[in-house]
Amino acid sequence: MKKETLNGVIAGGLILALGMVAYLVFNKKGGSPYPPMPYPNPNDPNSGGGGGGGVSNLDFRAMADSLFNSMNNYGTYEDDIIDELKKLKSKADWNALVQAYGTRTLNCGTWNPFCDDFTGDLAACLNDELSEGWMKDVNEVLGKFGVTI
Numbered sequence: 001m002k003k004e005t006l007n008g009v010i011a012g013g014l015i016l017a018l019g020m021v022a023y024l025v026f027n028k029k030g031g032s033p034y035p036p037m038p039y040p041n042p043n044d045p046n047s048g049g050g051g052g053g054g055v056s057n058l059d060f061r062a063m064a065d066s067l068f069n070s071m072n073n074y075g076t077y078e079d080d081i082i083d084e085l086k087k088l089k090s091k092a093d094w095n096a097l098v099q100a101y102g103t104r105t106l107n108c109g110t111w112n113p114f115c116d117d118f119t120g121d122l123a124a125c126l127n128d129e130l131s132e133g134w135m136k137d138v139n140e141v142l143g144k145f146g147v148t149i
Helices: 003-026 060-071 078-085 091-101 122-129 132-143
Strands: 104-106 118-120
Touching (some): 060 078, 060 091, 060 122, 104 122
16 A cells, blocks of 8 residues: 555544544533433322422423533533523422432533533532523523522
8 A cells, every 4th residue: 555545544534533532522412321310290299299280391301401411511501501491480390400400510521621520409500600690691580480599
């Protein structure tokens, strides 16, 4: 094999490998690394749902995963966080979302020397990730049903 051809194959392989690493680092989609957690059933007064529809018919696990993905690794998707929180209609919804989120560790990003990973519940993670201005927006959304972080 010619030296130029071999160099081209090696260079192409390196570019492909770097592309895969970048994809894995920046890809925010994917399944939750956490096992399913029970959350209040709106039709079961014994599950913390309050009975009679105190909790909306929302998929709190999916919402918790979306919020986690919006904050985890490089960058924070503030608009996506606000959009998820706008789905909540009551304090019971907020409590169910907090329970579904549980305690999670936010990763700063692979090989990021400028920060440490952060572990906390939903309120703590939001406080860690969002600026004062964005927290004001979050509290404006949550304040409509009596929740403040």
